[in-house]
Amino acid sequence: MPDQNVKVTVIMNPAAGRRRMGRVVGFVRQLQQAGLQAQIVATRYRGHATILARMAVQERTCTHIVAAGGDGTVAEVAEGMAGSDIILGILPVGTANVLARELRVPFDDVQNARNIAGGACTVIWPGRLRSSEGECLFVQMVGIGFDAHVVHVVSTRLKKAIGRAAYVLATLGSLWKYRFPTMTVSVDDVSHAAASVIVSKGALYAGKYVLTPRSMQEHRQFSVVLFGTAGIGSSIRYAIALLRGNLSRQKDVTILMAQKVEITIPCNMPVQSDGDARGLTPIRIDMPDRALRIAV
Numbered sequence: 001m002p003d004q005n006v007k008v009t010v011i012m013n014p015a016a017g018r019r020r021m022g023r024v025v026g027f028v029r030q031l032q033q034a035g036l037q038a039q040i041v042a043t044r045y046r047g048h049a050t051i052l053a054r055m056a057v058q059e060r061t062c063t064h065i066v067a068a069g070g071d072g073t074v075a076e077v078a079e080g081m082a083g084s085d086i087i088l089g090i091l092p093v094g095t096a097n098v099l100a101r102e103l104r105v106p107f108d109d110v111q112n113a114r115n116i117a118g119g120a121c122t123v124i125w126p127g128r129l130r131s132s133e134g135e136c137l138f139v140q141m142v143g144i145g146f147d148a149h150v151v152h153v154v155s156t157r158l159k160k161a162i163g164r165a166a167y168v169l170a171t172l173g174s175l176w177k178y179r180f181p182t183m184t185v186s187v188d189d190v191s192h193a194a195a196s197v198i199v200s201k202g203a204l205y206a207g208k209y210v211l212t213p214r215s216m217q218e219h220r221q222f223s224v225v226l227f228g229t230a231g232i233g234s235s236i237r238y239a240i241a242l243l244r245g246n247l248s249r250q251k252d253v254t255i256l257m258a259q260k261v262e263i264t265i266p267c268n269m270p271v272q273s274d275g276d277a278r279g280l281t282p283i284r285i286d287m288p289d290r291a292l293r294i295a296v
């Protein structure tokens with residue numbers, strides 16, 4: 001029997017993925033058919049999802065917020081509601097939707113709506129990034145170096161037109177343009193040298209590819225993946241290893257569990273979080289005390 005007190009606000013990013021308004025409307029209809037009250041609010045600009053989620057928490061206008069978008073939208077919504085008792089749902093209509101894959105949120109919208117109505121949820125711990133653009137939560141990962149350069153240069157228009165293939169083209173272009181400087185990474189106060197770094201809450205990357213053997217979503221820690229060798233050849237080797245699922249077995253890839261990462265040298269390295277450009281180094285990443293309840 002559905003709970004009549006369940007009120008769902010769907011925060012929809014109209015700029016995510018390939019503009020799937022019809023799918024969001026259909027999903028809301030599914031929620032309503034399951035006996036829940038549901039409404040859609042569309043974001044109007046970058047960061048708006050955080051403001052909408054924060055207002056919903058403060059005014060207690062709903063019991064659930066569904067982030068309709070990709071990982072960037074989920075992260076913005078999380079920023080506004082983490083630490084509250086509101087449950088976060090995900091309607092994966094973005095480009096990569098890594099967190100939804102990680103948590104096995106159904107891509108079948110009927111099943112997803114049923115799960116939300118059913119009330120099952122899990123608790124995850126987002127990380128916090130401080131960079132030249134200020135502070136934000138991340139739900140899946142932060143990249144510093146080569147992958148962040150790809151995110152900084154990928155064309156939004158191409159992403160809309162061809163989806164994840166836009167990242168493949170941007171990666172090929174970046175192989176020639178990126179200079180591959182080495183950085184000093186402090187991981188829980190121990191210094192390491194790396195060509196590129198990915199700090200990850202989850203096990204997956206760029207969709208369904210295995211980055212680390214273990215997801216840390218349910219822990220107050222993250223994995224730190226240090227890519228040891230700079231240059232075009234090594235980057236291609238890392239990409240192939242990622243596609244084949246054996247990245248963690250590369251001799252020059254180190255994976256550490258940690259709660260704090262700092263990169264101060266060199267300055268001005270590109271930074272991305274959850275697939276969105278987030279300014280430049282210096283950065284600090286840690287684990288705030290704000291959990292997220294997520295419908296699964």
Ligand SMILES: Nc1ncnc2c1ncn2[C@@H]1O[C@H](COP(=O)(O)OP(=O)(O)OP(=O)(O)O)[C@@H](O)[C@H]1O
Binds near residue numbers: 069073096
């Ligand atoms: N109304 C809007 N207009 C323009 N940009 C927006 C709007 N609302 C949100 N955004 C921005 O859209 C960006 C992309 O969103 P999101 O990451 O959810 O989609 P995606 O990139 O297609 O998916 P993924 O991260 O899974 O690859 C985010 O940086 C977000 O801040």
